[in-house]
Amino acid sequence: MLLLARSATAGAPLREMERWRDEAAALPDVAAAAFAFSEEGMPSLRDALRALVEANDTPIVIVPMLLPAEPSFATWIRRTVQRWKAVDGRAWPDIRIAPFPGEHPLMRDLLAATIRSDDSQSLDTPQVPPTEGSVVPAQKRRVLVCMGGPCHAAGAAVVWGHLRNEQKRLSLGTAGDGAMSARTSCLGPCSLAPVLQVWPEGTLYGGVDEDGTDRIIRHHLLAGEVVEDLAYRPTGAKQRLRV
Numbered sequence: 001m002l003l004l005a006r007s008a009t010a011g012a013p014l015r016e017m018e019r020w021r022d023e024a025a026a027l028p029d030v031a032a033a034a035f036a037f038s039e040e041g042m043p044s045l046r047d048a049l050r051a052l053v054e055a056n057d058t059p060i061v062i063v064p065m066l067l068p069a070e071p072s073f074a075t076w077i078r079r080t081v082q083r084w085k086a087v088d089g090r091a092w093p094d095i096r097i098a099p100f101p102g103e104h105p106l107m108r109d110l111l112a113a114t115i116r117s118d119d120s121q122s123l124d125t126p127q128v129p130p131t132e133g134s135v136v137p138a139q140k141r142r143v144l145v146c147m148g149g150p151c152h153a154a155g156a157a158v159v160w161g162h163l164r165n166e167q168k169r170l171s172l173g174t175a176g177d178g179a180m181s182a183r184t185s186c187l188g189p190c191s192l193a194p195v196l197q198v199w200p201e202g203t204l205y206g207g208v209d210e211d212g213t214d215r216i217i218r219h220h221l222l223a224g225e226v227v228e229d230l231a232y233r234p235t236g237a238k239q240r241l242r243v
Contacts, residue, residue, distance in 0.1 A: 001025075001033045002048055002062045007040040007161065014041075020065070031058050038077075039157045040164035045077075046084055046210070049095070059094040069100035072153040080155045083209070139178030141221055146195040148186030154193035155209070162210045163196075166217055176222040192232055192241055205230045207241045 001024045008014055017035040025033035032055060036048035043051070052060055064073065074097050085092045101107060145151075145160045163181055166172070172179045187195050192206030196216065203226050205216060212230050219225045232239055 001027075001030050002045075002052060002060055003033070003035040003065055004045060004062050005035065005037055005041070005065050006157075007037050009040060024063075032056055037161060039161040041161070042165060044161055044165060045080075045158065049081065049084065050088070053088075053090065053092050057093050059096065061096050061098050063098045064100050067100070067102050069102050070152075072149065073100075076153050076155045076157065080158055083155075137173065137178070137180060139173055139180050140200065141177055141179040142199040143179055143181040143216075143221070144184045144187065144197045144199070145181065146185075146187040146193070146197075147183045148190065148193075150190040151186075151193040151195055156194040158210065159194050159196065159208050159213055162213050163217075166213070170217065172217065172221060177224070179221045189232065189239065192239065201226070204232050204234075206232050 003017065003020055003024060005013075005017060008017065021033050021035045024030055027033075032052060034043075034048045034052055036043050036045045038045050049060070062077065066073075077097055081095055143163065145156060145163060147156055147160070160181075160183055167179070167181055187197055187204070189195060189204065189206065192204075194206075194208050196205045196208045196213070197203065198205070198216065198220055203220065205212065205227065208216070208230065212227070215227050216230065219227050229242070
């Protein structure tokens with residue numbers, strides 16, 4: 001069983017996922033349990049799946065622990081896992097995705113129990129204002145990852161998560177000219193999904209996956225060199241993804 005959340009960057013969410021992983025591992029029909037994040041956070045979905053494949057040959061069920069049930073979520077998960085399997089080359093076990101929590105018949109009972117819980121917290125607790133200031137970042141580059149409908153369906157969440165994890169691992173905020181990243185709404189060329197754009201040059205990259213993201217980091221963000229075979233220049237004419 002692989003419990004899949006959206007993202008986590010702090011200790012408390014990680015500890016919560018560890019608790020749910022341990023709960024899942026104690027279930028009688030579960031040979032092994034793990035958790036992962038579809039966007040930012042470690043372990044990534046790809047790393048967690050590979051670890052389960054290496055350790056077991058039993059079917060793997062991905063349990064999406066998120067609401068609401070985005071229609072494209074299962075679609076891009078399916079496409080992305082198929083791509084990973086093709087690149088890996090090994091025989092992977094059957095991988096399935098469980099229904100979303102909101103589709104489960106017991107969700108109504110869970111909501112009722114939550115409403116009756118004694119653990120609710122008052123919002124009238126006074127907030128302590130921050131005492132420290134903030135440093136204005138000096139980074140030269142900004143990386144925008146499109147999260148429009150077509151890009152999301154093409155696996156933009158995986159691209160975003162990989163970029164954010166590498167940004168932290170490589171300290172991209174201070175390496176080279178410095179770079180920060182942000183998710184954005186539609187960037188325009190939907191047929192080139194998933195789309196990523198690097199500023200201040202405004203270079204637009206299409207059909208980006210994890211390997212492409214690594215190349216953009218290595219060449220563009222750290223060395224200032226455009227990755228030409230992934231870049232799409234404004235020509236005034238319609239363009240399609242290169243094969």
